[in-house]
Amino acid sequence: MPAATHRARPDLGPAVGKTSDPQHEPGDAGQTAVVELLRYSPVADELGRRFADAGHRLYLVGGSVRDALLGRLSSDLDFTTDARPAQVKKILSGWAEAVWDTGIEFGTIGLARHGVTLEVTTFRADTYDGVSRNPVVAFGDSVEGDLVRRDFTANAMAVSLPDRTFVDPCGGLAALARGVLDTPIEPERSFDDDPLRLLRAARFVSQLGFTVAPRVREAMTALAPQLDRITAERVQAELSKLLLGAHPRAGIELMVDTGLADVVLPEVPAMRLEIDEHAQHKDVYEHSLTVMEQAIDRETDGPDLTLRLAALLHDIGKPATRRVEPGNRVSFHHHEVVGAKMTRKRLRELRYPKQLIDDVSQLVFLHLRFHGYGKGEWTDSAVRRYVTDAGPLLERLHRLVRSDSTTRNKRRAAALQRTYDDLEERIAQISAEEDLARVRPDLDGNAIMELLGVEPGPVVGRAWRHLKDVRLERGPLDRDEAEAELLAWARAEGIVES
Template sequence: MSPTRSDDATRDAQIQALGALIDVPRAEELGARFVAAGHELYLVGGSVRDAVLQESDKPDLDFATSALPEETEQVLKGWADAVWLTGARFGTVSAQKGEDTIEITTFRSDTYEEGSRHPEVRFGDDIVTDLSRRDFTVNAMAVRMPDHTVFDPFGGWEDLRDRVLRTPIDPHTSFSDDPLRMIRMARFASSLGFRPDDAAVRAATELADQLRTVSAERIQIELDKLLMGRHFAVGMDLLVDTGLADIFLPEVPALRMERDPVHHHKDVYAHTLAVVEGCDREDVVLRLAALLHDIGKPATREFHKGGMVSFHHHDVVGARMAKARLRELKYPREVIRDVAHLVRLHLRFHGYADDEWTDSAVRRYVNDAGSPAQLRRLNALTRADVTTRDKRKKRRFAAAMTDLEDRIDRLKEEEELNAVRPALDGHQMMAYLGIAPGPLVGKVWAFMKDKALELGPIDPDTGYELLDEWAEANDIVPAGEIVPPKPKKDDESDK
């Protein structure tokens, strides 16, 4: 265990005063129950850190206790609204009390075998040993309840004050025990704006390859949290500089493409960080799309005479790469679909400011975006993608984007743009043309949908005229049968 860096009377007094400032009524109430049952209860980890930083109006309630899981269950009976024992074999009992979700874990003194993803769970005897196995000193403070006595054996209070990330024990040992802690270091740098100490950075750089033993699911969770951080660029720089990103997200460090004095193009990596930071922190799909929107550029870069550089079709190539990477990271299917879709469409708006689109082009833009949520994301990504320092160009682009959004709103009101459909349903098309269900119906439907996008709302008479046009072009003699639309079932969606 590392000694504290200062243990004089002044520091102790400051730390105990700190404990008095932590106001968590539910924790005091619960602590009194554990004391009455002969056990100790401590508010620990992020709960203490966030309470000190005042980072959350409703901090998580994570506790460590001397009680074994079955003893914790007994203490909670009659007090908690619900109790879960799914984590009991790892020492954790979860409970619900009102709107609060609570996790209480028996003191731990885990041991790790080299190369193992999981520790051998061992229950400990004291809070100091428990705190020593935590990731960083700022998460290795504890406040005993209900008397608010603070335990800070590893100098977490000073690190919190100095905004430093340091491991309670030697970082090589800590990161070898659980390599995910290296990504958590970058995640906390992103969310808190803290900087890791030199020893932690060196250890992460030397041990980056051990990240291969960590499951994709665990990495994905940390990546999402890093993406949402207020200091995202700090966290991502840490992943890239240490080589950690090379292990699970190599497409991002690849954006640091070597440039030469003749062929100039913007720093794609720096541009990418700026785009992510320009997107809504609450929307993980949008932030992922911003992170991956230009990953097709290294594979498509071409040099031309006069110092020009092009990245033709990097949107299409990037969409395929994004799909593959997100599958590797075990993202949900709908997230993969939506992110890749945004990457593929992120250049669609370019040129609008120079050549105003027809109403047909606007309809196609909305139709290709898909859902209203995806349209909102596409517009947001498009705005964030403009990172030029040319203020005049930036203002012109922003004005054009606003104009397009205004036109979309007007067309929505006039035409119900989000539900552009052919004037006739498939049942009517087949009856009129005299064709059976099959691939041909899909081709007719696509033709009619395309006409709806081009012309706007179409009445049934015009729809039948268009079917005549399609039939003539495809050497089909229409049967001419006109039938009413097929009634929809109550649960049938409007496809």
């Protein structure tokens, strides 16, 4: 059964507080956000009283309420109010320790108080321009109207302050209890208003372990092409949150099944066309999802975006390199080289940071190298080069390579793990002797320039790289050996006379 079907339902204990909607009475179905809200008293209560004293209404809203019900409320709280931005700033004056209005054009004022970050946004009743998909900001008059315009019913709940009335006009609490993502209005209209919500649905599936309502899935499939109207930066932010969620496989599967991945990561659904050479999985796509899950199981310091991306994309070069050999054996020669180039191109288009692009591409490039080790042909030089090429990515490379074993043959799987154990032992042994993490030529740049009589420039760099290759091949040299090697190279290159 796919991992996506194993979802933990929120553990909703007894409810606390009143409700403004008898049709969606919390009752014993859930622990309302009020309980979690108490953890932030007196900040939230104080803020509610200030707004009430000024004649305005204030509500804890959206993801803050959802996360409170799920027992995962963060210290960043979102509020909505009938007060206009200028009025909000006036109410906060003299009480907030810091106020910022970078979001004021959208009606949002940020503030900090006692280490808690808060955002207060005026009731919204946005429309969208239908071209750029940017909201045309319009302020609303009621919290119900504000909630109906939100993306999903699970994010369309509120708690009024300071009286703590629970507001749930769209049935968000019931949806939360069922673990279902649905939209407050028709999903086609909601997604057409803001196509980024298509990707947010997949992101919430990953983060919360929910499923999407059938009508939402249908709308996602129909409107998936609309995602190409969203900027790469916004798409990348949602994709990263999805990959860092607790159930990224479920999020990726939803993207692929609805066509969102064809817009965002087309290389991933393309892998469904290729049967892997071991015939142990339905296709390379299924294999890659399993590798990603196994890599996640090996994380030790929390979610690792670099590792998860590398695991998901490590075989994307296979469709382009697939060949049918004699005997109907399928090969994917040099798919790691092609895959690394494809990875770099895709991540650049998604506007990922350069360092992350470099790291993920290098992991994809190196992930297959270990498979030559089991033949017993690796010299100490090959081990040194493996470590040096991985550099600071070595621990991630260990996790990726170990995760890339998805065979159901237990004996073969155990043999692969033992072989990698042996490689790690050799790395540890040579590292202890030679400090592989800091492999450098036996002569530095100053010594090279002095011995060759050259100024700083390309020749020094070429000489340095040659000496490093020698060091990797032969291990440490003493000073005389290093100088003799440099002079021999320089004579062969015509840099010094023979």
